[in-house]
Amino acid sequence: MITVIAGGVGAARYLTGQLQVTPAPEVTAVVNVADDVELHGLHISPDIDTVIYTLSGAIDRNRGWGLADETWNALNELRALGLDAWFSLGDRDLATHMFRTTLLSQGRSLSEVTARLAEARGLRCRVMPVSDQPIETRVTLAATRHEAQREVGFQEYFVRLGHQPDVAAVRFEGIEAARPAPGVLEAIRDADVVVIAPSNPVVSIGPVLAVPGVSEALAARRDRNVAVSPIVAGAALKGPADRMLRSLGEEPSAVGVARLYRDFISKLVIDEADAALADTVAAMGVQPVVTQTIMSSPQAASALAQATVAAVS
Amino acid sequence: MITVIAGGVGAARYLTGQLQVTPAPEVTAVVNVADDVELHGLHISPDIDTVIYTLSGAIDRNRGWGLADETWNALNELRALGLDAWFSLGDRDLATHMFRTTLLSQGRSLSEVTARLAEARGLRCRVMPVSDQPIETRVTLAATRHEAQREVGFQEYFVRLGHQPDVAAVRFEGIEAARPAPGVLEAIRDADVVVIAPSNPVVSIGPVLAVPGVSEALAARRDRNVAVSPIVAGAALKGPADRMLRSLGEEPSAVGVARLYRDFISKLVIDEADAALADTVAAMGVQPVVTQTIMSSPQAASALAQATVAAVS
Numbered sequence: 001m002i003t004v005i006a007g008g009v010g011a012a013r014y015l016t017g018q019l020q021v022t023p024a025p026e027v028t029a030v031v032n033v034a035d036d037v038e039l040h041g042l043h044i045s046p047d048i049d050t051v052i053y054t055l056s057g058a059i060d061r062n063r064g065w066g067l068a069d070e071t072w073n074a075l076n077e078l079r080a081l082g083l084d085a086w087f088s089l090g091d092r093d094l095a096t097h098m099f100r101t102t103l104l105s106q107g108r109s110l111s112e113v114t115a116r117l118a119e120a121r122g123l124r125c126r127v128m129p130v131s132d133q134p135i136e137t138r139v140t141l142a143a144t145r146h147e148a149q150r151e152v153g154f155q156e157y158f159v160r161l162g163h164q165p166d167v168a169a170v171r172f173e174g175i176e177a178a179r180p181a182p183g184v185l186e187a188i189r190d191a192d193v194v195v196i197a198p199s200n201p202v203v204s205i206g207p208v209l210a211v212p213g214v215s216e217a218l219a220a221r222r223d224r225n226v227a228v229s230p231i232v233a234g235a236a237l238k239g240p241a242d243r244m245l246r247s248l249g250e251e252p253s254a255v256g257v258a259r260l261y262r263d264f265i266s267k268l269v270i271d272e273a274d275a276a277l278a279d280t281v282a283a284m285g286v287q288p289v290v291t292q293t294i295m296s297s298p299q300a301a302s303a304l305a306q307a308t309v310a311a312v313s
Numbered sequence: 314m315i316t317v318i319a320g321g322v323g324a325a326r327y328l329t330g331q332l333q334v335t336p337a338p339e340v341t342a343v344v345n346v347a348d349d350v351e352l353h354g355l356h357i358s359p360d361i362d363t364v365i366y367t368l369s370g371a372i373d374r375n376r377g378w379g380l381a382d383e384t385w386n387a388l389n390e391l392r393a394l395g396l397d398a399w400f401s402l403g404d405r406d407l408a409t410h411m412f413r414t415t416l417l418s419q420g421r422s423l424s425e426v427t428a429r430l431a432e433a434r435g436l437r438c439r440v441m442p443v444s445d446q447p448i449e450t451r452v453t454l455a456a457t458r459h460e461a462q463r464e465v466g467f468q469e470y471f472v473r474l475g476h477q478p479d480v481a482a483v484r485f486e487g488i489e490a491a492r493p494a495p496g497v498l499e500a501i502r503d504a505d506v507v508v509i510a511p512s513n514p515v516v517s518i519g520p521v522l523a524v525p526g527v528s529e530a531l532a533a534r535r536d537r538n539v540a541v542s543p544i545v546a547g548a549a550l551k552g553p554a555d556r557m558l559r560s561l562g563e564e565p566s567a568v569g570v571a572r573l574y575r576d577f578i579s580k581l582v583i584d585e586a587d588a589a590l591a592d593t594v595a596a597m598g599v600q601p602v603v604t605q606t607i608m609s610s611p612q613a614a615s616a617l618a619q620a621t622v623a624a625v626s
Contacts, residue, residue, distance in 0.1 A: 041354035041414035071386050077408030081433045083415060091404040095390030101354035102396060120394045 002309060003028045003191035007204025008035075008047040009064050009238055010230055011197035012054035014308075015125075017301030018195070019055065021309070024124035028187040032199070033110065033129045034137040034172050034207030035154045039087050040078075042097035043104055046155070047204065048114055048129060049096055056121035064238070067092045086160040111181040130208045132181045136173040137203050142166035142247065154203060163240040166247050172207045180213050188217040193309050196227035198293065200241040201260050202248060209264065218264040226267040226312045228293060228304065229254040233273040237294070253277060258284040267311040269293060269304070287311075315622060316341045316504035318531075320517025321348075321360040322377050322551055323543055324510035325367035327621075328438075330614030331508070332368065334622070337437035341500040345512070346423065346442045347450040347485050347520035348467045352400050353391075355410035356417055359468070360517065361427055361442060362409055369434035377551070380405045399473040424494040443521045445494045449486040450516050455479035455560065467516060476553040479560050485520045493526050501530040506622050509540035511606065513554040514573050515561060522577065531577040539580040539625045541606060541617065542567040546586040550607070566590060571597040580624040582606060582617070600624075 002022050004015055006029045018027055032047045046065070053059040053067060060068045070090035078085045089097070096117065103113045109132040118127040137154035141147075142165065149168055157163060188194055199205050209215045218225055234253050236242040242252040250256045254270040258281045261268065268286045270277060271293040281288040289311045295301040315335050317328055319342045331340055345360045359378070366372040366380060373381040383403035391398045402410070409430065416426045422445040431440040450467035454460075455478065462481055470476060501507055512518050522528045531538055547566050549555040555565040563569045567583040571594045574581065581599045583590060584606040594601040602624045608614040 038418075039415075040411035041356065041418065042411075043354065071384060071404065073384050073404035074387065074407040074411065077405040078411055081408060081412045081430065083412050085411075091384065091386035091407075092390040094387040094404075094407060095394060098353035098355075098387065098391055098398075099394045099396050102352075105351075105354065117394065 001026050001028070001191045003030060003187045003194045005194065005196045005205060005208050006031045006047065006051055007197065007199025008032075008050040009054075011047075011199045011204070012051045012059070013295045013301055014195070014197045014228060014305065015051065015055055016298065017295065017303070017305035018309075019125060020298065020302035021306050027125040028183075028191070029125065029127045030130050030184050030187060030208060031114075031127060032204045032208050033131060034135040035158070035203065036134070036136070037087070037153065037155045039089075040085075041101065042094070043101045044087070044097050045100065045110070045114070045129070048117075048127065049093070051127055052114075052118050052121055052123060055123055055125065055127075058121060066090050087155060088159075109181070111183070126183075126187070128183055128187070129181050130184055130214065131178040131211050133178040134174050135178050135207055135211070137207060138171050138173050139167055139203075140169040140171075142168040158240075167240075167244050168247065170202055170206070170244075170248070172210050175207065175210045176212070178211050180211055185213055185217050188214070189221070192224065193312050194218060194221070194225040195308055196225070196261060196265060198228040198230035198237070200230060200236070200239055200244065201257055202241065202244050215264060222264060223266045224312050225265045226269060226289070226308055227257065227261050227265045228269040228308055229257045229271065229274070231257055232271040232293060254288070255280045255284065258286040258288075262286050269308050269311060314339050314341070314504045316343060316500045316507045318507065318509045318518060318521050319344045319360065319364055320510065320512025321345075321363040322367075324360075324512045324517070325364045325372070326608045326614055327508070327510045327541060327618065328364065328368055329611065330608065330616070330618035331622075332438060333611065333615035334619050340438040341496075341504070342438065342440045343443050343497050343500060343521060344427075344440060345517045345521050346444060347448040348471070348516065349447070349449070350400070350466065350468045352402075353398075354414065355407070356414045357400070357410050358413065358423070358427070358442070361430075361440065362406070364440055365427075365431050365434055365436065368436055368438065368440075371434060379403050400468060401472075422494070424496070439496075439500070441496055441500070442494050443497055443527065444491040444524050446491040447487050448491050448520055448524070450520060451484050451486050452480055452516075453482040453484075455481040471553075480553075480557050481560065483515055483519070483557075483561065485523050488520065488523045489525070491524045493524055498526060498530050501527070502534070505537065506625050507531060507534070507538040508621055509538070509574060509578060511541040511543035511550070513543060513549070513552055513557065514570055515554065515557050528577060535577060536579045537625050538578045539582060539602070539621055540570065540574050540578045541582040541621055542570045542584065542587070544570055545584040545606060567601070568593045568597065571599040571601075575599050582621050582624060
């Protein structure tokens with residue numbers, strides 16, 4: 001049994017590799033929900049959707065988000081009506097959010113809705129939100145010459161502002177009241193291996209670890225937990241993780257990742273490009289595993305999953 | 314200045330005629346909102362949308378509702394995901410509901426949103442909801458051999474059940490707390506002519522008249538108000554108005570319409586097919602105006618509007 005702590009794109013790619021080497025019913029993804037957003041009345045769960053769309057093969061591979069063969073008639077019309085609709089929503093993608101919103105309004109939990117969406121798209125692995133309670137990543141943008149420091153929602157930072165501003169702080173609104181969703185602590189406790197996927201440590205993995213009970217459950221079985229560094233040669237493969245780590249005072253490298261995760265993992269998979277950092281990672285008390293981590297093909301993703309799991313098996 | 318009390322399709326057609334004979338800035342539509350519905354998180358105002366879509370020429374003429382050149386990718390996907398999505402929502406139509414829901418969630422009133430939607434679609438007449446407060450038509454379905462009497466929402470009766478069941482009662486949830494939207498009472502008071510459009514008297518015009526203050530404002534100027542009968546030769550041109558009148562104990566004819574409206578109108582336009590009812594209508598204290606009322610062409614709609622306004626001018 002493999003449990004993967006997951007954010008969006010990087011985690012979804014890692015999971016495609018995992019599913020090539022592990023039977024789907026033995027794989028559980030515990031997914032971040034802190035970048036969920038309510039827009040136009042709809043409940044949108046970007047990380048869950050990216051995971052489900054990717055694993056079902058429905059994702060648009062070029063964009064890396066949303067569905068393939070998508071149309072944009074609703075969004076174009078919404079803009080024609082004069083709304084500043086900055087979050088791209090395809091017509092078929094809208095159905096996912098309408099489905100989720102409908103079931104939530106009928107009193108279903110996000111876990112139930114997520115399980116139904118995964119099943120509807122033919123997945124046989126388990127996909128669960130880390131929590132059924134709302135958690136909201138709030139990003140404090142650093143002051144600039146033109147603007148005082150201010151706090152915005154994660155999607156506003158990430159999508160509307162194209163994750164360009166410097167980040168002064170990040171907090172997870174609602175995290176104290178959040179509880180692990182049903183099955184999350186069991187999935188961590190009972191797994192042979194827990195993998196922290198190569199996702200943004202601050203805003204993707206951070207909120208998962210911050211849900212009360214999750215970090216304790218991970219720490220209690222640290223020797224069978226392994227992470228894959230999302231930072232290669234000092235840069236995030238995608239997104240602002242490197243700049244975010246730096247502006248939050250953390251080293252934007254595999255070493256910084258090791259420092260953030262060291263209470264929860266015994267091994268850290270780092271890229272061959274970072275082989276020179278292995279000793280420094282080890283000095284953090286985390287054993288480095290040096291391998292090729294760039295998931296440029298299904299084969300590469302599968303090899304990465306194999307090496308990752310082998311590190312703590 | 315002409316103010317038209319409006320439901321959906323029939324009123325929208327009447328208004329297209331009115332706008333051929335009256336400058337748009339002198340026409341105000343006061344529209345029913347009691348068949349509004351929240352679905353999939355979205356606020357849908359079917360009568361307002363039908364009026365705006367029709368007057369802007371965006372309506373699908375064959376269906377009589379929704380937008381022309383529509384696609385159905387979201388709805389098809391929603392059904393593929395396993396949701397019983399019984400309310401047809403086209404992709405471009407969704408944008409209207411997303412726009413409305415977004416602005417309402419930002420604290421805008423339904424009147425403001427409606428004005429913006431009308432403006433965005435290029436209308437120069439005024440379109441206003443009768444109220445900014447929620448009013449919800451609830452329909453009690455008569456008991457059948459298979460099922461006890463039960464109450465459903467209007468759209469469930471109208472769309473999901475195809476308005477086939479017999480109706481035992483109709484009530485307007487929230488009507489006591491509803492207030493006329495800003496401008497509604499003034500539009501009634503200041504109009505040269507108020508027209509009650511040929512819409513369903515029970516569920517389209519009924520809720521408008523039931524908003525506290527509206528019927529009093531109409532009664533105070535009864536001599537300059539005129540209605541167009543939506544019942545011709547004992548049948549509704551569209552929808553269940555005839556069956557509904559009958560099952561609620563009202564005569565499904567121009568006479569029944571005259572009886573319902575007689576406190577608010579001095580003239581009732583009835584179709585040539587109902588010329589024989591003119592005396593009975595007159596006996597209700599409402600003066601009949603017999604003319605061609607079937608709006609089979611833009612010319613017919615324009616002639617009807619001209620005859621209707623002339624009746625009380």
